[in-house]
Amino acid sequence: MKLSLLLICGAVCYPVMAANKLPPILDFYPECTPQVINTASDRVVYDIDLALLKQTNSSVMAHSEAYLQQALVGIQHKAELAGADAVIIDRLNVGSVDRSVDLKDDNGRVNSNVKQIIVLSTVQHIKLCEDQQLTKNPTPYNSKGKSLSFTETLVTLAMPEKEDLLIQAQKHNAPKADITTNSAYGVHIGDTLDELQQALGPHSIQLQFRDGTMVYGYGRSLWFFVENAKIAMISQEQGMLNGHGKNQITLSENYDHDDWVIVGKVHQGDELQTVAKHLSLRKNNGYYTVKGESSQLILQFEDYKESITKEAVSKLNNFSIMPIATSKKNHQVNFANFDNIDIAKIIALDDKQAHTLQPQQLINQIQLSENGPMVFVNNNVLLGINDQGTVNRIKVTESMLASQDINEFNKVLANYQIPATKSALLVRYPNAEDNFDNVMISEGNLLMSVNFDSYDDDAQLIDLTLSF
Numbered sequence: 001m002k003l004s005l006l007l008i009c010g011a012v013c014y015p016v017m018a019a020n021k022l023p024p025i026l027d028f029y030p031e032c033t034p035q036v037i038n039t040a041s042d043r044v045v046y047d048i049d050l051a052l053l054k055q056t057n058s059s060v061m062a063h064s065e066a067y068l069q070q071a072l073v074g075i076q077h078k079a080e081l082a083g084a085d086a087v088i089i090d091r092l093n094v095g096s097v098d099r100s101v102d103l104k105d106d107n108g109r110v111n112s113n114v115k116q117i118i119v120l121s122t123v124q125h126i127k128l129c130e131d132q133q134l135t136k137n138p139t140p141y142n143s144k145g146k147s148l149s150f151t152e153t154l155v156t157l158a159m160p161e162k163e164d165l166l167i168q169a170q171k172h173n174a175p176k177a178d179i180t181t182n183s184a185y186g187v188h189i190g191d192t193l194d195e196l197q198q199a200l201g202p203h204s205i206q207l208q209f210r211d212g213t214m215v216y217g218y219g220r221s222l223w224f225f226v227e228n229a230k231i232a233m234i235s236q237e238q239g240m241l242n243g244h245g246k247n248q249i250t251l252s253e254n255y256d257h258d259d260w261v262i263v264g265k266v267h268q269g270d271e272l273q274t275v276a277k278h279l280s281l282r283k284n285n286g287y288y289t290v291k292g293e294s295s296q297l298i299l300q301f302e303d304y305k306e307s308i309t310k311e312a313v314s315k316l317n318n319f320s321i322m323p324i325a326t327s328k329k330n331h332q333v334n335f336a337n338f339d340n341i342d343i344a345k346i347i348a349l350d351d352k353q354a355h356t357l358q359p360q361q362l363i364n365q366i367q368l369s370e371n372g373p374m375v376f377v378n379n380n381v382l383l384g385i386n387d388q389g390t391v392n393r394i395k396v397t398e399s400m401l402a403s404q405d406i407n408e409f410n411k412v413l414a415n416y417q418i419p420a421t422k423s424a425l426l427v428r429y430p431n432a433e434d435n436f437d438n439v440m441i442s443e444g445n446l447l448m449s450v451n452f453d454s455y456d457d458d459a460q461l462i463d464l465t466l467s468f
Contacts, residue, residue, distance in 0.1 A: 022076035023125075025087045025143040028136060032129030037084055041091075041122045043433055043440065044071050048115040060096040060115045061370050068094055068145045071119040084125035089141035091122035093447050095467070097438055114451065120442060165202050166250060166368050172201030174254035179262045179319055181292030184234045185255075187224065189295045189321060191231045196224055204249050204368040207240065207376075210334045219255030220246040221318075233326070236260065237318040240331065245400030248382070250368045262297070262319070272301055272314040295323050333401060336361040338377050344416045346394060347466055348428075349443055355391045362389065379404070380412045384467075397463035406460060418464060423457040425450060 046067045048060055079087045097116040141147055175186035182189045186199050196216065197203065205217040214226045223240060225233040236258075241249075258268050265278045275281065281288040281299070290297040298320040303312040338361060345351040357375060362385075364376040371393065374382040379401045384393025396416060398409055410420045419425040425439055426432055429448075433440045436455040441448040448466045452459035 022073075023079040023084045023086050025072060025076065025089060025141075026134065026139050027142040028134040028138055029088070030086075030126075030128055031133040031135050032131050034086070034126040034128050037082055037125040037127060039090075039122065039124050040078065040082070042075070042078070042120075043435065044074060044119045044121075045435065045438075046070070046117045046119075048117065060117065064094050064096065064117050067117040068119060071121070072143070072145055075121060075123055079123070079125050082125040083127075085128040086126050088124040088126060088139050089121060089145075090124060091120070092141045092145055092147075093120040093442060094118070094145075095120070095440070095447055095449050097449060097451060114437070116438075118438075118440065118449070120440065120447070165373075166370070169202040169204070169368055170253065172254065174201070175199055177257075177260035178264070179260050179297070179321070181290055181297045182295040182321060184236075184260070184319075184321055185222075187231060187234065189231055189234070189323060192229060193226055193231075196226075196231060201254070202367060204252060204255075205241075205366045206364065208334045208363045209330065210332050211330065212334075215240065217241075217249070219252035220249050222255045233320065233322040235318075235320040241401055242399065242403065244398055248366055248369060248374065248400060250370055252368070260319070266316065268316055268318070270316045272316070275299070275316055291324065295321060297321055333364060333376070335376065335378050336363060338383075341383075341391070343377070343381065343394060343396075344418075347396070347416060347418060347448075347464070349441075349446060352446075352468075357383070357385060357389045357391065376400075380409070381416075392468060394466045395463065396465075413461060418461065420461050421457075422452045422459040422461070425461065 048063060075087060075089070095118045097114050097118065177185055187196050193214075193216075200218050203216040203218055204220070207215045207217075209215065212227075213232070216224045216226065217240065218224070220241070221237045223235045223237075224231055225235070261267050263278060266275050275288075279290050279297075279299075281290060286300075288299045288301070290299065299316060300318050300320075301314040302317040303314050305312040341355050342351055346355075362375055366374045366376075366382070372384055372386065374384050374393070374395070377383060379399040380396060382393075382395040382397075382400075383391050384395070386392050396413070396418060398404060413420050419428050422434075422439065426434060429439075429441045431441070433442075437452045437459065439450045439452070441450070446466065446468045448464065450464045451462045453462055454460075
């Protein structure tokens, strides 16, 4: 993160170090060259309270600032122990581990749920000269942990910035979650894509099927299928993404509450006999239909057994809306070609050139994510991009669109020449920091975080994220 520091000075204006009980983190270099006591590198891991994340519906990185400030105070305390007068931060990286994994193999399941903020730092502990005057030359990171670009000016004009797409979605006034035989959330079968986006705001995710159908997702489970520029089907849950895939999308306050209602009377979770009192149901191959003039409402029920002594009860689980004459769709994603990007070489830290994606490569992407848009390369790989479409992050993880066992996942890792176990990864990256079930590799502005299913040397790699 870079901030601009604007200094408005008269004839004489020099920053001066303020008094503080703890050695201060300097915003500017000293006028007199200080004595460097030592250079210290550190790694601090903060475990995030899972109850807090659930309560606030926020991502791990949303809490990074508070933990960064804690880490900065810790840096000052360590400087005091070293006998330093002040601290200069040369390097500061803030990363996160957001892992919720459920893989299976022949011996059972691998479960892991880790939410952490990780702060990496390299600092100089210094002794100041008697003259503690500071220059105008900013240090790499200031006392707030921000990287500064320094500008001396008399007047500055703040230019408006384009509002973040995630903020736009959060501010959008969503329509009522009313469901009929030909519409949902005010969007009808036959409406245009523009009408959809005007009604529901920015979509969370978009995918293209092999038959050319475009699918736009709102939240984690509301899907609109577009054919020939018109809405052809609406579904509350089509199994487009598995649980891990859904977790890549930021929760939506507008569309992830399952508060939809049919004809003002039927809600999700209502028992079959209750729904039948309000709707004319027709059973058809394990689901129920409600016919309209040219389209139909498909309702699926799930059996819930509330106790051993009672019979299972069928409750309404999800809905779909489609024309009466609809052929079955093949929901296979049409992944773009990424042969121009050698992902294995980038992960090996052998390719540091910038890669900007072409329009056809952007077609399958998660738009609404706490860390910015992410493009699907395949079931297991996401590329994070900036506003110009330049790749700034690579994530290799368990399948997000289909079921996958450990053996299949390891074949994916082998394809990208990624070691499947912790011991093999440490051989590949001998300078990595071993932190039990996580390994961190940093090189310049590159930061790689690799998660494993246990603390053991032969622990299975679960996911890898490389940020740059």
